[in-house]
Amino acid sequence: MATSIAVEIILIFSTMFIAVTIAALWFAFSASKLKHKRDLQEKKMNIIDKHFNDMLRIECPYCRTIYFANRSECPNCKANTKRILFPEIPIT
Numbered sequence: 508m509a510t511s512i513a514v515e516i517i518l519i520f521s522t523m524f525i526a527v528t529i530a531a532l533w534f535a536f537s538a539s540k541l542k543h544k545r546d547l548q549e550k551k552m553n554i555i556d557k558h559f560n561d562m563l564r565i566e567c568p569y570c571r572t573i574y575f576a577n578r579s580e581c582p583n584c585k586a587n588t589k590r591i592l593f594p595e596i597p598i599t
């Protein structure tokens with residue numbers, strides 16, 4: 508009788524141990540997956556950001572020259588000013 512209780516306790520503990528191990532492994536796996544996903548998202552955002560910057564235009568308030576947002580100054584009068592114009596939406 509005493510031995511069966513001991514076996515039962517060992518069984519319960521080993522089951523719990525296995526469950527905890529599986530949970531820990533699953534958590535580690537999902538965490539790494541999440542990190543990978545976040546890395547991908549970051550990469551995607553960088554690409555979108557780059558393209559968006561390429562699309563942006565700046566209008567110089569002094570000479571009205573329109574130039575790319577990745578330039579820090581007006582190519583015409585060298586004024587270091589930034590006035591962001593959003594890309595024109597084609598109206599059909």
Ligand SMILES: [Zn+2]
Nearest residue numbers: 567570581584
């Ligand atoms: Zn200018």
